[in-house]
Amino acid sequence: GRQAVNNSDFAIAQFRFLQRLLFDHGRSNYRRASTYTLFTFWRNMVQVLMMVYYTPVSGFSGTALFEDWIRLSFNFLCTLPILAVGCMDEDVPKEVALAKPHLYNYGRLNKDLNNDTTIATVFSAVAHSLLLSGLALLAFNSFDCKGAGDYYTFGTTAYTCLVIDVNMQALFRGHTHNKFTIGSVVASFLLYAFWLLFYPMNPLVVNLLAPNMYMVPEHMVKNGYFWLLIIAVPILSIMMDAVVMFVSRTIYVDSVDEVMSEMTKVAPDTTQVKLLSEFSPIRSALLDDSSDREAAERLLPGRFPLPACTSVDMSPLGQRELPTVRFGFKRRSVSVVFCGVLAAVVLCVMGGIALHFSAAASQVLVTYSKTEQAANWWETPWLAPGYGTTSEESFECTLSAAGSCEVPVKLPANMTNPWIFYLVGPFYQSHSAYLRSEVVPELHGKEVPEQLREALCVESTRVTDDGEDIVPCGMKATSLFNDTFAVRQGGSDLEIDYSVSAWRSDVSRYNNPEDYLQRSLTSWLPDRYQEPAVFEDLGVKSEHFVDWMRPSALPRVWNRYGSINGTFEKGTTLTISIQSNYPVQGIPGSLKRVLLTEMNEMGGRHSGFGLGLIVSGVLCGLIALAVIPFVLCGK
Numbered sequence: 001g002r003q004a005v006n007n008s009d010f011a012i013a014q015f016r017f018l019q020r021l022l023f024d025h026g027r028s029n030y031r032r033a034s035t036y037t038l039f040t041f042w043r044n045m046v047q048v049l050m051m052v053y054y055t056p057v058s059g060f061s062g063t064a065l066f067e068d069w070i071r072l073s074f075n076f077l078c079t080l081p082i083l084a085v086g087c088m089d090e091d092v093p094k095e096v097a098l099a100k101p102h103l104y105n106y107g108r109l110n111k112d113l114n115n116d117t118t119i120a121t122v123f124s125a126v127a128h129s130l131l132l133s134g135l136a137l138l139a140f141n142s143f144d145c146k147g148a149g150d151y152y153t154f155g156t157t158a159y160t161c162l163v164i165d166v167n168m169q170a171l172f173r174g175h176t177h178n179k180f181t182i183g184s185v186v187a188s189f190l191l192y193a194f195w196l197l198f199y200p201m202n203p204l205v206v207n208l209l210a211p212n213m214y215m216v217p218e219h220m221v222k223n224g225y226f227w228l229l230i231i232a233v234p235i236l237s238i239m240m241d242a243v244v245m246f247v248s249r250t251i252y253v254d255s256v257d258e259v260m261s262e263m264t265k266v267a268p269d270t271t272q273v274k275l276l277s278e279f280s281p282i283r284s285a286l287l288d289d290s291s292d293r294e295a296a297e298r299l300l301p302g303r304f305p306l307p308a309c310t311s312v313d314m315s316p317l318g319q320r321e322l323p324t325v326r327f328g329f330k331r332r333s334v335s336v337v338f339c340g341v342l343a344a345v346v347l348c349v350m351g352g353i354a355l356h357f358s359a360a361a362s363q364v365l366v367t368y369s370k371t372e373q374a375a376n377w378w379e380t381p382w383l384a385p386g387y388g389t390t391s392e393e394s395f396e397c398t399l400s401a402a403g404s405c406e407v408p409v410k411l412p413a414n415m416t417n418p419w420i421f422y423l424v425g426p427f428y429q430s431h432s433a434y435l436r437s438e439v440v441p442e443l444h445g446k447e448v449p450e451q452l453r454e455a456l457c458v459e460s461t462r463v464t465d466d467g468e469d470i471v472p473c474g475m476k477a478t479s480l481f482n483d484t485f486a487v488r489q490g491g492s493d494l495e496i497d498y499s500v501s502a503w504r505s506d507v508s509r510y511n512n513p514e515d516y517l518q519r520s521l522t523s524w525l526p527d528r529y530q531e532p533a534v535f536e537d538l539g540v541k542s543e544h545f546v547d548w549m550r551p552s553a554l555p556r557v558w559n560r561y562g563s564i565n566g567t568f569e570k571g572t573t574l575t576i577s578i579q580s581n582y583p584v585q586g587i588p589g590s591l592k593r594v595l596l597t598e599m600n601e602m603g604g605r606h607s608g609f610g611l612g613l614i615v616s617g618v619l620c621g622l623i624a625l626a627v628i629p630f631v632l633c634g635k
Helices: 002-006 017-053 080-088 094-099 101-108 115-138 140-145 151-173 179-198 203-209 216-221 224-251 255-263 270-277 280-286 290-299 332-360 432-436 450-456 504-509 543-548 608-632
Strands: 363-370 394-396 404-410 419-425 484-489 557-563 573-579 591-597
Touching: 017 080, 017 094, 017 101, 017 115, 017 151, 080 151, 080 179, 094 101, 101 255, 115 140, 115 151, 115 224, 115 608, 140 151, 140 224, 140 608, 151 179, 151 216, 151 224, 216 224, 224 332, 224 608, 332 608, 363 404, 363 573, 394 404, 419 484, 504 543, 543 557, 573 591
Parallel strands: 363 394
Antiparallel strands: 363 591, 404 573, 419 557, 419 591, 484 573
16 A cells, blocks of 8 residues: 555545545636636737737738737736636635535536637637727827827737736636735736836836837826726626626536526535535644644544644635635626626717717818829728818818929818828838838937948948938938928918927937038938928937837828917818928829817827727617516526
8 A cells, every 4th residue: 555655646545535635626626727728828819819910000021019028028917817816716615516526527528628618718819809909999090199109109008908908807717806816917917017117118228128119108198098998998808708608608507607506595415515514623733723633633543643734734825715705606697787787888988088079179181192093901991081080171182293282271160279290101110121220329329330230221221322321221211201281371371380299208319420410421311301301400309200210000100290379260261281292102092191180188080989989888788788688587
């Protein structure tokens, strides 16, 4: 017997210990391990699928949706919650597991980890990835209006939604929750917030890792739509999962649900529960409770002659006796109705707020360059006018042979302190080659070795046809949009303020070299672009240039050009003069537009996100109504 024990993987002292070892510990460990495994597959699939959806948006160049150093935190941040659930989840109490031996079939029949559950996990990952990507894209226009539609801000916003969804999913997959499972989710969010403060908000760290991430979190959280987005994500995520679980458990009745429903009517088998009470004196003895030592000696003679055994963890944590909150099994229909009504109210209110601010922003849109060739299907939605733009707000202007045109526009509503935006597309600034094509130290005014310029800038963006060095070099710096716009009222030009288009943090980072405009055989920005796009005395600190250097996340560029101070009443006629210098001929679907719009707390006109929230809220409400009969029937 001793040799058998020494050569075995597991050994138990008495056969009666098998009952709890298998029906309680073995069964629970299998279910927790299955939950952890499927969740790990699920979270990785959601992340990868979101990046797959971004592939056509980035010109099939392999650009990851999430910035590399932000993405590196994914495994750590999104492992903490499921680790806690995987260690401590308990679908049924220990007493019930012992009293209902048939529940052991979960492991014996491999019910939790099989082809069916794997396929269900894949479909769930697809649904969640579509939800997250769809919400982020619907909210994108508002970020563009606020000057935060760049690749880095959009990717960080989408990543924030992903972290929220993954953490909520970890909680949803658990049956019971205690201070550790809840605390792990809180810790995940706090660590993510710390990483956003330590990395993108810290100039020392960000300059070493990815300078273009500087101050991205600040501009992300300043956008009102960001907060609507992170509220909508968990609501829709939980609602979707609750409906799927209700439908699946209604069609395929789960034995755990049946047992937990019976527990409200019939007590467990007292002979089985008695086996648990038999262990209580032993547990007390191990805890050095002298009152139960005598009883423990009777059960296991000679085993407790000394003070308490300290090799066994008999704490509430070690014995799975922590205070927990168990979510109801019996009435899943009630949960769906509650979630549906809550989602309907919250989403419709948020959608109403978004639509209110969108409709309140007066605007006029002028299209002055457009090709007859159609754009690709994934480009068309981003080149169309903002959803909610009316026919009386849209104008067209035909360019002359010299590339200029003027168009009188009649304001459809009062307009206060309007902003001027320009749109050009399709333009893949998120293409991987375009993103990398810059020399950051050169933009900061430092001297850089020619080898570095050659490594990051192709020759056509580094040297002119006359052999002059292009400073700064790269695709970004040499593709600067240089169309010009002017606005007149009653024959007099309105003053345009160009100093409000770029991030203050970016302007402070960019500097001209000490020998700016004095170095021989060098092509500077003013040599290649006309005012007011780049002012000679500003160089790389021109706000128009700085704003351009922050690449757009989608295949179009919608940047701020400047602002006009003043209030213009409804019916006022303004004349917009356009000088088209930026070549887009020959590009399928190419177009250029200029937008004159008001800006409020939520940005400008972009009704798509608000309508999306309202439609989602109505659907949630309809689902809740459809499930009410199940509640009345007690199902």
